[in-house]
Each structure stands twice: as structure tokens, then as C-alpha cells.
Amino acid sequence: xxxxxxxxxxxxxxxxxxxxxxxxxxxxxxxxxxxxxxxxxxxxxxxxxxxxxxxxxxxxxxxxxxxxxxxxxxxxxxxxxxxxxxxxxxxxxxxxxxxxxxxxxxxxxxxxxxxxxxxxxxxxxxxxxxxxxxxxxxxxxxxxxxxxxx
Amino acid sequence: xxxxxxxxxxxxxxxxxxxxxxxxxxxxxxxxxxxxxxxxxxxxxxxxxxxxxxxxxxxxxxxxxxxxxxxxxxxxxxxxxxxxxxxxxxxxxxxxxxxxxxxxxxxxxxxxxxxxxxxxxxxxxxxxxxxxxxxxxxxxxxxxxxxxx
Numbered sequence: 001x002x003x004x005x006x007x008x009x010x011x012x013x014x015x016x017x018x019x020x021x022x023x024x025x026x027x028x029x030x031x032x033x034x035x036x037x038x039x040x041x042x043x044x045x046x047x048x049x050x051x052x053x054x055x056x057x058x059x060x061x062x063x064x065x066x067x068x069x070x071x072x073x074x075x076x077x078x079x080x081x082x083x084x085x086x087x088x089x090x091x092x093x094x095x096x097x098x099x100x101x102x103x104x105x106x107x108x109x110x111x112x113x114x115x116x117x118x119x120x121x122x123x124x125x126x127x128x129x130x131x132x133x134x135x136x137x138x139x140x141x142x143x144x145x146x147x148x149x150x
Numbered sequence: 151x152x153x154x155x156x157x158x159x160x161x162x163x164x165x166x167x168x169x170x171x172x173x174x175x176x177x178x179x180x181x182x183x184x185x186x187x188x189x190x191x192x193x194x195x196x197x198x199x200x201x202x203x204x205x206x207x208x209x210x211x212x213x214x215x216x217x218x219x220x221x222x223x224x225x226x227x228x229x230x231x232x233x234x235x236x237x238x239x240x241x242x243x244x245x246x247x248x249x250x251x252x253x254x255x256x257x258x259x260x261x262x263x264x265x266x267x268x269x270x271x272x273x274x275x276x277x278x279x280x281x282x283x284x285x286x287x288x289x290x291x292x293x294x295x296x297x298x299x
Contacts, residue, residue: 001175021291024151028179111293116285127286135266135277135285135294141171143293144285 002141005033006109008100008134011071018115018145019075025113025143027082034107035075035088037068038096065090097133104140113143152291156259157185158250158284161221168265168295173229173236175263175293182235184257185225187218188249191242215240247283254290263293 007022009015019035026033042057068090079086089107093099104112117128127135127144135142157172159165169185176183192210194203222238229236239257243249254262267278277294285292 001171001178021151025179028151127282132277139296141293141295143291145291146289 002029002111003031004107004109004111005029005031006100006104006107006112007033007035007075008096008112008114008130009035009037009071009075010096010130011037011067012115012117014115014117014145016071016075018113020078021145022113022143023075023079023082023084023086026079026084031111032085033079033087034103034109035072035079035086036100036103037071037088037090038093038099039064039068039090040094041092061092064092095133096130097137100130100134101137101139104138110140111143112138112140113145116144116146152179152181152261154257154259155181155183155261155263156250156254156257157183157225158253158262158264158280159185159187159221159225161187161217162265162267164265164267164295166224168263169225170228171295172263173225173232173234176229176234177232181261182237183225183229184237184239184253184259185222186239186241186250186253187221188241188243188246188253189214189218190244190246193244214242247280247287250280250284251288254288259290261291261293262288263295265295 005022005026007019009019023033042060044053072088072090076086076088089103091099091103100112112134114131114134116131131144155172155176157169159169172183192207218240222240226236226238239253241249241253243252250262262284264281264284266281281294
């Protein structure tokens with residue numbers, strides 16, 4: 001039914017729980033998973049000499065990549081333990097929902113799995129803005145995993 | 151993982167497509183289905199002579215029940231042809247999304263599988279209001295099905 005699941009992970013607890021649930025589902029469906037973390041790109045409003053910032057940008061990208069790896073690795077390991085084939089992706093985009101929807105298309109995913117909210121979610125009873133936008137813009141089905149209490 | 155999937159339906163084409171997909175999904179993971187139709191109860195705001203409406207209420211119940219039976223039959227036949235266990239529920243609730251969530255609780259479902267819109271949705275532009283409300287009010291995972299066109 002579903003062969004390739006896209007699992008979005010922003011490092012938050014609800015999203016980690018949702019990712020693990022999605023991997024469990026993939027194990028049952030014998031589907032493959034693509035794990036995705038979206039980071040905000042490096043932005044500097046104003047710099048007198050942009051050359052000075054080259055190192056800053058490099059450091060930022062390195063730090064973000066490490067952070068993303070620290071979220072994605074444990075999921076890869078969990079997938080391995082469930083015998084689910086997993087690939088990890090880390091992309092930079094100001095709009096996480098856009099990166100999620102586009103990656104799903106590019107990686108030919110037929111189901112997108114997200115948590116009901118990530119870092120910026122306020123209440124467990126509401127739907128996070130990224131999850132909502134993914135739902136609105138996705139062209140494939142979306143599985144929204146609810147966070148149960150904080 | 152998921153053992154009992156609730157599929158709300160309203161007889162729309164998209165809901166039918168979602169139901170077919172839900173049956174395939176249930177089949178592949180060995181789950182059972184409950185399909186539900188929620189209708190608004192007959193409501194009269196103000197009546198001079200309530201007797202006038204007695205017949206109308208009966209007619210309303212009769213009509214909604216008959217339509218629900220037709221829609222539910224589609225799901226039953228399809229699920230049975232695929233060897234998936236299904237049961238059908240028709241409830242009246244003035245608030246459709248609450249009727250869906252209550253049914254999920256009563257039947258101890260662990261996933262709600264529903265179309266992105268029902269009969270009242272503007273095709274594929276936004277998320278249907280019932281689907282959105284179910285998403286924001288349930289504690290269960292929700293799989294939002296989109297047509298593949």
C-alpha cells in the first residue's frame with residue numbers, strides 16, 4: 001500500500017516519538033523510509049565585508065549538520081534494529097513544510113509521517129503550523145502522529 | 151501496530167477512494183476496520199405547532215438511515231471482497247467531528263483514516279473543516295488521505 005515513507009524529524013520529543021512510530025509502521029508494511037531534517041539556512045542581514053563571514057557560515061553549517069546527525073542517527077539505528085531500510089537527508093530551507101513536501105516528491109515517497117507539532121508547538125490539543133502546512137500542500141497522504149501530553 | 155482503524159465516510163467520491171485505500175492498508179497490516187457515518191440530528195429551531203414536524207422528523211430519520219445504509223454497504227462489500235473485517239456504524243451528532251472522535255473512542259480504534267475533504271470541501275485546495283477539526287481534537291494518529299490525481 002505504502003512503499004516509501006518520508007519521516008520528518010526536527011529533534012523535538014513529539015517528532016522523535018512520531019518517527020519511531022513511523023518506523024514501526026514501515027517494518028509492518030515492509031516499506032523503506034527516508035528520514036529528513038530541515039534546518040534554517042544561514043542568514044546575515046548586513047555585513048560590511050562578507051568575506052569575514054565565510055567562516056561563520058561554515059561553522060553554522062557544520063554545527064547544524066552535527067545537530068541533524070544527532071537526531072537522524074538514532075532513528076537510523078532504530079530502523080536497522082527493525083530491519084527497515086533507511087536513508088537520511090538534511091536540507092536547509094526557511095520553510096520546513098516546503099522542504100518536506102518537495103523531498104517527498106523527489107524521493108518518490110507515498111506517505112509523509114509527521115508529529116502533530118515540533119519545537120514550536122504550544123498545546124497538545126492543537127496542530128503545529130508545519131504539520132498543518134504539510135497537510136495542505138502535500139500531494140500524498142499524511143500520517144499525523146499525536147503527541148500525548150507533555 | 152495499528153489494529154483497529156476508524157474510517158469516517160460521507161459517501162463522497164473522495165471518501166470512497168479513502169475507504170478503498172484504508173481496506174488495502176488494513177489488509178497489509180492485518181487490522182480490522184470500523185466505518186462510520188455521522189449525520190446531524192433533526193433539529194427544529196422554532197415551531198408554532200410541533201405536531202406538524204412529527205412526520206418530518208420521521209421522514210428525516212428514515213431518509214438519512216436509508217442513505218447511510220447504502221453508503222455503508224459499499225464499504226462492507228469492498229472490505230469483504232478483500233477479506234478484511236469491517237463493522238459499520240451510523241450515529242447522529244450535531245457536531246460531526248465529535249461524532250467521529252466519540253465513535254473512535256467507543257470502538258477503541260487506534261488510527262483514524264480519513265479523506266482530506268468530504269462533500270463540502272473545495273477540491274484539493276485546502277484541508278476540509280471536519281478533517282481539520284478531527285486532527286486538532288483527537289489524541290489518536292490520523293492518516294489524511296489525498297486523492298492521487
